[in-house]
Amino acid sequence: NAGVTQTPKFRVLKTGQSMTLLCAQDMNHEYMYWYRQDPGMGLRLIHYSVGEGTTAKGEVPDGYNVSRLKKQNFLLGLESAAPSQTSVYFCASSKPDRSLGSNQPQHFGDGTRLSIL
Amino acid sequence: LAKTTQPISMDSYEGQEVNITCSHNNIATNDYITWYQQFPSQGPRFIIQGYKTKVTNEVASLFIPADRKSSTLSLPRVSLSDTAVYYCLGGKAAGNKLTFGGGTRVLVKP
Numbered sequence: 001n002a003g004v005t006q007t008p009k010f011r012v013l014k015t016g017q018s019m020t021l022l023c024a025q026d027m028n029h030e031y032m033y034w035y036r037q038d039p040g041m042g043l044r045l046i047h048y049s050v051g052e053g054t055t056a057k058g059e060v061p062d063g064y065n066v067s068r069l070k071k072q073n074f075l076l077g078l079e080s081a082a083p084s085q086t087s088v089y090f091c092a093s094s095k096p097d098r099s100l101g102s103n104q105p106q107h108f109g110d111g112t113r114l115s116i117l
Numbered sequence: 118l119a120k121t122t123q124p125i126s127m128d129s130y131e132g133q134e135v136n137i138t139c140s141h142n143n144i145a146t147n148d149y150i151t152w153y154q155q156f157p158s159q160g161p162r163f164i165i166q167g168y169k170t171k172v173t174n175e176v177a178s179l180f181i182p183a184d185r186k187s188s189t190l191s192l193p194r195v196s197l198s199d200t201a202v203y204y205c206l207g208g209k210a211a212g213n214k215l216t217f218g219g220g221t222r223v224l225v226k227p
Contacts, residue, residue, distance in 0.1 A: 108160025
């Protein structure tokens, strides 16, 4: 019963390097999300996807790119890492949007801790 | 999206009931109130969601008064393992997008 799996769990990068974070879900969810969480703060939405082949910007998209080539996978890319991107990154997935204001519960992975020196 | 305000932190003791109140003065007519729990080094976990009056599940109860300007998450008989950050969220944007505030850090002491 894997749910949402994120790889890698930890990574240290040098400024200017690039990398891709992988998120995989086995619940057949349409929607997927990438958040970042800085120390002592709540989560902030980076990008999200409402279906295979579609992506959209969230609250803090600058410096990140995403791709959703397969329904079960959502990739987050850092083209040129900066120290300000040091954070814990969480991926989540959910069923499609409900028509009224109720939320479909989001299922989160355990995060990727990324340090950029 | 409703802006939510909740206490930064709360301390409690094992076996006590913990009540966390969240204010959301500008909540929209169709917005639900949702609570998530986050343990250290883990992603948030959905706890409970409600629209009005009272909702109860195996983990918690959620009380929402008639004016819906606030809500209270109640954790009965907490244990040390309930030490976590609890987030109150009001409503959603298209695409089921959520906005997390700073949350309430609950520390359960022996």
